[in-house]
Amino acid sequence: MKATLERAVLLKSLGHVQSVVERRNTIPILSNVLIEASEDGSLRLMATDLDLQVDEKVSAEVSQAGATTVPAHTFFDIVRKLPEGAQVELTASDGKMQVVAGRARFNLQTLPRDDFPVIAEGELPHRFELPAATLRQIIDKTRFAISSEETRYYLMGIFFHVADDALKAAATDGHRLARVTVEKPDGADGMPDIIVPKKCVGELRKLLDEVDGTVELSLSDSKIRFGLGNAVLTSKLIDGKFPDYNRVIPTANDKLLKLDPKSFMAGVDRVATIASEKTRAVKMAVENDKVTLSVTSPENGVAVEEVPADYRNDSLEIGFNARYLMDILHEIEGDTVEVHLADDAAPTLLRENDDSPSLYVLMPMRV
Structure with a gap:
């Protein structure tokens, strides 16, 4: 050669x-x-x-x-x-x-x-195309919620499935859930529910930075192939059943809190500076027109910050893992984040608005 x-x-x-x-x-x-x-x-x-x-x-x-x-x-x-x-x-x-x-x-x-071993692809009967920008959006808005717990291997990837005449992608680690809904591509009808492993997601995301047009997806029950111009990425899929995540998406959270996601995230980040690595818990006291963020650490002391908000319900105190909350807020692109609350123990729904393709669910913490 x-x-x-x-x-x-x-x-x-x-x-x-x-x-x-x-x-x-x-x-x-x-x-x-x-x-x-x-x-x-x-x-x-x-x-x-x-x-x-x-x-x-x-x-x-x-x-x-x-x-x-x-x-x-x-x-x-x-x-x-x-x-x-x-x-x-x-x-x-x-x-x-x-x-x-x-x-x-x-x-x-x-x-x-x-x-040199080559992955035998076998028959990949389901084929369709997705814009590279759509695939980037799906990955960026869900992968932070992928579990790293090997005992729950079926959560160690992004779950893709067709439902309600749309293509949906979801990831969860049991503490938070991220889901993106996009238009169903031609050819996706009848595709099996699949879980794309975390490592594949990471490598795919790197390759997507250099693709402007569309990505060709070919898949079976056990393998998936991504055609990315000069590069082809082939991966085995996770052999497991993803849980019915729809059961944890709240539909009756009637207390609506609206905030600016950037100032909210900055406030959480500042008060979390003194949080202990173990808990990373931040408490939110929600009242009319403001949210008071606070962290109490036995080793480091107390931090408090007020963030302006739009809220018209009974006051409420709830706690969240600061890192998980910031991961979600980082993916909110608009000027407003809607936080749909029920009480201090119920799952909380976060999204930009009703029409947003992405939604997030976060489990509260005791604080």
Whole structure:
């Protein structure tokens, strides 16, 4: 194999694929990236952890077709440190790959291309397209609520399903819930309910930054593939049943509180400065035209701040985890956040307004 390409092109593509590779691997080939040069003038880079796979093609000057695999993180670090604008020549033979750029030369150990595992996709019967901007919105507004508790593995991803003639995406960790509703794309009818794993969501979000048009989604009960221009991301889906999250979305919270989300978030952030890491609890005393935020910490003292608000109901005191509350407020883009309250023990609903595609549910804390 022999190919030459510009450092910037190689570095960008390597950045996409190498982040899939785990730092510690008991199977040596999983630490490697597959490099395949074709006579049509393309260089294919691919990495996998057996659950997730990124495959990307870039243009290159290929003088000899062939394929090999080299340690992903080492190769990435080498290319990253090469001079800007350099032409990088890759030559593989006899169990080694030589990387040459200007006066710099590296010889890397390789493993055979035939040993490199590829995720067998099988039949992916459901296909549709989503605008990249819509997919970015779905991820940004839900992923903070994905659970990291391995005993509840079925919560460790974003749940996608078609309901009420719309495509809905939800994530929850049992303390908070985030849901986004978007227009149902053509071809999504009959798709199975799926849970896309957290790692796949993270890698997909990085790749989406460089996609302007649409993303092609192909899926089955067990796998999903995202077509992102020159890159293809394939992932296994979480094999589990996502809980019926609709049961926790309150419909009878009749006390409406309206605030400016930015000043509300800043106030919560300031009083939470003295909160202990364990509790992170902030108390909200809700009255006409104001919310008094307070934190009491046995170690650090007391913090209080008043935030202007619009409220026309009986006064109420309720407590929330400050970090969870700020995560939600960070995703509110308008000038107003609606907080629908019932009492100090009931789930609270937050959203921009009735027409907002996203809504959030937050469980209160005892304070």
